Amino acid sequence: MSKCSCLLVHGENTIAYLTKDRRGLTELDCVLCGKKKKDIIRKKQTNQSRNRCECPDVSCCQPCIDDMKARHGKGHNGTKPPYTCKTHGQYREYQDSLIGFKDWCIVMVTISIIPLGLVVFETGIDLNWIFYSGAIVTIPCFPPVILSIIWVKATGKGLMSGGAAGLVCGVTATLVTASFYEGGLSNFLLNTVQNYAILAGTCSSFGASLLCCIVVSLFTHDIKTVDDENFEWQKCMT
Ligand SMILES: [Zn+2]
Ligand SMILES: [Zn+2]
Numbered sequence: 001m002s003k004c005s006c007l008l009v010h011g012e013n014t015i016a017y018l019t020k021d022r023r024g025l026t027e028l029d030c031v032l033c034g035k036k037k038k039d040i041i042r043k044k045q046t047n048q049s050r051n052r053c054e055c056p057d058v059s060c061c062q063p064c065i066d067d068m069k070a071r072h073g074k075g076h077n078g079t080k081p082p083y084t085c086k087t088h089g090q091y092r093e094y095q096d097s098l099i100g101f102k103d104w105c106i107v108m109v110t111i112s113i114i115p116l117g118l119v120v121f122e123t124g125i126d127l128n129w130i131f132y133s134g135a136i137v138t139i140p141c142f143p144p145v146i147l148s149i150i151w152v153k154a155t156g157k158g159l160m161s162g163g164a165a166g167l168v169c170g171v172t173a174t175l176v177t178a179s180f181y182e183g184g185l186s187n188f189l190l191n192t193v194q195n196y197a198i199l200a201g202t203c204s205s206f207g208a209s210l211l212c213c214i215v216v217s218l219f220t221h222d223i224k225t226v227d228d229e230n231f232e233w234q235k236c237m238t
Contacts, residue, residue, distance in 0.1 A: 027235040030055055032091060037234065055087050064088050132193040136174055136201040140166025140209040147213050152232050158217030165212035170205025174198070 030037050030053035037053050058064060063085035071080045083089030120127075143166070144159035177200040178184070178191040191197060223229055 029053075032087060058088055061085060061088060064092075067092075126189060129189055129193055132198055133174070133201075136170045136198070136205055137167060139202055140164075140170060140205045143206065143210040143213050147217070151217075152229050153217055153221040153223055154213065155217045155220045157220045158213050158215075161216045162209045162211075162213030166205045166207075166209025169208035170201045173204040174201030177201070 025031065025034060028036055032055050033053050035051050035053040067081075067083050067085055067089070071083075083092050085092070140163050144154075144163050147154040147162075148159060174192055174197050175185065177197040178188075178194065181187070181191040181194050181197070183191060185191065223232060
């Protein structure tokens with residue numbers, strides 16, 4: 001639960017930061033300075049040296065190492081010394097403010113879930129049924145998540161259509177299989193969680209999602225050479 005709200009809050013904060021301070025950035029721009037990433041300029045061999053990011057790598061940035069050392073020890077009057085790195089200092093300050101904000105958000109989200117829990121408890125919904133049928137509606141999201149990390153040719157259109165196709169196929173397969181059991185769909189809560197109904201639903205939601213992601217991505221990507229592939233990978237690195 002706390003992981004869930006943590007992810008939610010972090011995602012929202014990042015979006016707030018990007019939309020407020022870095023409006024109009026593309027995946028080819030550096031989030032620190034807003035200029036084009038250097039590797040991309042080099043690859044494209046364009047003549048935009050003025051618009052090129054010159055931010056040093058955070059792992060070997062000397063001012064950052066000094067900052068970390070200074071802040072590691074006991075601070076003055078219980079406060080830490082401010083960041084002095086001109087490139088990464090502001091972003092580190094922003095991250096620190098998020099950590100404090102995140103803790104409070106987790107508490108608030110957890111408290112506001114209590115009424116929902118009471119409603120579920122009062123209505124007498126079968127939690128086993130929710131668990132089983134919930135698997136069928138969440139499984140279609142796994143292939144898109146994995147493919148977006150490991151496969152360079154995965155496209156947004158491919159992953160979205162894969163997720164949607166998996167959801168539709170999974171729900172349909174569960175309902176069709178459940179209708180073959182005694183009482184059919186009129187005995188909804190019992191028949192939709194029978195063994196074969198769950199098996200058909202999970203297998204078809206995963207299979208259809210994976211297949212659709214791959215096929216649609218293959219038709220919609222525009223990667224032709226190894227250079228294109230490297231260029232695509234560069235988008236997720238600074
Ligand atoms: Zn930069
Ligand atoms: Zn730095």
